[in-house]
Structure formats: structure tokens, C-alpha cells
Amino acid sequence: MALVKQETLGIGFLGAGDISVLHAAAVKKAHGAKLVGLWNRGQDRAKQRAAEFGCKNYESPEALVKDPAIHAVFVLTNLESHLEYTKLALEHGKHVLVEKPVGATVEEIQTMKKLADAGGLVCMPGHNYVYESGMVRTKELVENGDLGKICSAYVMYNIHHPEEVASRYPGVVRQILTHHSYILLYLVGKPVELCAMKATLHYQTYTEEDIAMVQMRLENGALAHFCASFAADDHAADPWTVMVKVIGTAGSTRYSYRDHVEIKPGLVHSQTYTAYQGSITNEVRHFLIDCLRHGEQPLSTLDDAIVAQKLIEAAEKSIANKSIVAL
Numbered sequence: 001m002a003l004v005k006q007e008t009l010g011i012g013f014l015g016a017g018d019i020s021v022l023h024a025a026a027v028k029k030a031h032g033a034k035l036v037g038l039w040n041r042g043q044d045r046a047k048q049r050a051a052e053f054g055c056k057n058y059e060s061p062e063a064l065v066k067d068p069a070i071h072a073v074f075v076l077t078n079l080e081s082h083l084e085y086t087k088l089a090l091e092h093g094k095h096v097l098v099e100k101p102v103g104a105t106v107e108e109i110q111t112m113k114k115l116a117d118a119g120g121l122v123c124m125p126g127h128n129y130v131y132e133s134g135m136v137r138t139k140e141l142v143e144n145g146d147l148g149k150i151c152s153a154y155v156m157y158n159i160h161h162p163e164e165v166a167s168r169y170p171g172v173v174r175q176i177l178t179h180h181s182y183i184l185l186y187l188v189g190k191p192v193e194l195c196a197m198k199a200t201l202h203y204q205t206y207t208e209e210d211i212a213m214v215q216m217r218l219e220n221g222a223l224a225h226f227c228a229s230f231a232a233d234d235h236a237a238d239p240w241t242v243m244v245k246v247i248g249t250a251g252s253t254r255y256s257y258r259d260h261v262e263i264k265p266g267l268v269h270s271q272t273y274t275a276y277q278g279s280i281t282n283e284v285r286h287f288l289i290d291c292l293r294h295g296e297q298p299l300s301t302l303d304d305a306i307v308a309q310k311l312i313e314a315a316e317k318s319i320a321n322k323s324i325v326a327l
């Protein structure tokens with residue numbers, strides 16, 4: 001892979017929605033990197049965000065990817081257009097960070113991988129949670145055998161999303177269980193079979209699910225459980241806002257969004273969970289500095305995104321057929 005040697009590592013954003021605000025703050029903190037410009041489908045939003053971020057507003061995605069001042073492109077549009085823009089950037093020789101879910105199908109992610117490999121380029125999934133130090137430490141403990149035999153893993157998410165926000169996304173199976181899937185793969189390993197259920201509890205007209213749960217048997221024999229809910233916040237003591245637990249015979253770990261909370265509304269959240277911005281800041285730093293400057297691998301790769309997508313598709317199949325699905 002060709003490392004980026006230029007003094008300033010130029011970044012372009014395709015898409016300037018909510019998540020671009022977190023990525024812009026992260027780029028600002030990455031030494032030697034600069035947000036050169038953005039393109040967004042709607043011009044009002046494009047102009048507003050370009051002014052806010054202090055960068056160019058490109059007239060088209062093509063103009064952005066052709067600019068030699070840009071070395072890496074962040075694909076921050078919605079899921080349905082990830083392949084189109086990732087392909088465009090890779091075909092113009094740019095490294096890519098693509099938001100999750102990376103693709104709508106396994107085949108889409110495989111196409112991205114082929115293009116990236118052929119061009120000697122990094123195409124890194126926006127799998128932000130695994131860049132939190134608590135996650136990295138858990139992985140080290142699991143890999144060292146310090147937790148003994150792993151018995152169970154839990155990934156829990158309970159953050160109320162109003163219908164107008166949720167309806168910009170797919171249901172929670174794709175939108176949120178994608179996070180759970182790559183977290184599980186990173187920390188503990190692959191499932192061999194699963195069963196899933198979903199429900200729609202608080203939307204008036206949007207028909208996608210706002211809650212889903214999955215039970216899994218893992219390759220190492222352990223069992224795992226996922227819960228993803230946009231239906232309600234958890235206000236109880238020690239809430240499962242975002243909670244990850246790995247329990248072994250010789251020890252256990254906990255990661256919680258609730259470790260650092262600011263009493264001000266976040267983008268769609270009722271409070272600001274510092275871990276949300278923090279994980280994206282770490283992810284962007286890893287992409288720009290560790291991968292593009294020093295040739296390291298992403299902590300969660302396109303191969304992981306492919307397995308995560310298989311897990312999501314198996315959960316959808318289990319829901320549709322009311323069955324246990326083998327992976």
C-alpha cells in the first residue's frame with residue numbers, strides 16, 4: 001500500500017449530514033490532516049456545513065475526487081449510496097473511510113474490497129466503537145486468556161430516537177445491530193448460529209422495527225446476546241444506554257457510554273455521551289495516522305464488515321422464518 005507522504009493529508013467529505021459534524025471535529029484533532037472540502041446533495045446543507053467547517057463546497061462528487069489536494073474521502077451519505085461513492089473515490093485513487101453499515105449486501109462490500117485491493121488503497125469501515133480504549137483493553141484481555149474461558153458476551157443499546165430522525169435510517173437491525181456485530185467479532189469472535197426477533201413499538205407511521213434482539217452461539221462455545229432499541233431510553237440506575245459485557249471464568253469486563261455524560265442534548269440523544277465523539281475521534285486518527293501514514297491495518301476491516309453483514313442477513317432471515325439460522 002502507498003503511504004501518504006505529503007505534509008498535509010487532505011480530506012474530502014461526500015455527504016454532510018449529522019455524522020459529518022463528528023468527523024469534522026475528529027479531522028481537526030488529527031495531526032497533519034486538513035478537511036479540504038465537502039460535497040452534499042442538497043446545496044443549503046452543503047453551504048452551511050462548508051462555512052461551519054471552514055472548507056470548500058465542491059459542485060459535484062466527481063470534482064471532489066479529482067482534486068489532487070485530497071488524499072482520502074469519507075463516505076458519509078446514507079447506506080443506499082455507500083457503494084456508488086466508495087467506488088468513485090477508489091477509482092480515482094483515494095483512500096476511503098466509509099460509514100457503517102458499509103454496504104447494503106455482502107456483494108457490495110466484496111466489490112469495495114476488490115477495488116481497494118486492486119488499487120493498493122485503504123478502505124476502512126466506520127466501525128467506531130472498537131476504537132475506544134475500553135474495547136481495545138477487553139480484546140487484549142480476551143486474547144491473553146486473562147478472562148479465562150469466555151462464557152458470554154452482551155451488547156446492549158437503548159437510546160430513544162424520535163420518529164423523524166429514525167425514519168432517515170433503516171430499522172435498528174441494520175442501523176444498530178451492525179455496530180453490535182462488528183463489536184462482537186472484534187472482542188470475542190464469530191457466531192455459528194443465531195435466532196432473532198424484532199418489534200415496532202413507538203412509531204406512528206414509520207414501519208421499520210424500533211427494537212430487535214439476537215441470541216447467538218459462538219465458535220468458541222460461548223453464548224451472546226444483542227439488544228438494539230430506538231424505542232425508549234433506559235433511565236434506571238446503571239442504565240444499559242450502550243453497555244458491552246464480556247464474562248469469562250477468570251474475569252469480566254464492562255464498557256458503558258454512561259461513564260462520561262454531559263448534561264446537554266447530543267445530535268439525536270437527550271444527553272451528550274462523550275464516548276460517541278471520542279470513538280470517532282480515535283477511529284479517524286487511526287485511519288489517517290496509523291493506516292495512511294504508517295501502513296497499519298484498520299482494527300475492524302472490510303473482511304469483518306462482510307462477516308458483520310452476514311450476521312445481519314442471518315438475523316433478518318431468522319426474523320422472517322421464525323427460525324434458528326446457521327452461519
Ligand SMILES: NC(=O)c1ccc[n+]([C@@H]2O[C@H](COP(=O)([O-])OP(=O)(O)OC[C@H]3O[C@@H](n4cnc5c(N)ncnc54)[C@H](O)[C@@H]3O)[C@@H](O)[C@H]2O)c1
Pocket residue numbers: 015016017018019020040041042045076077078079080081099100101126128168175
Ligand atoms: N458511526 C455511527 O455511530 C453513526 C451514527 C449515525 C450515522 N451513521 C452513518 O452515517 C451515515 C450518514 O448518517 P447521518 O446521521 O449523517 O444522516 P443524515 O440524514 O443526517 O445525512 C445523510 C446525508 O446523505 C445525503 N444523502 C442521502 N441520500 C443520498 C444519495 N442517494 N446520494 C447522495 N447523498 C445522499 C443527504 O443529503 C444527507 O446530507 C449513514 O450511513 C449512517 O448509518 C453512523
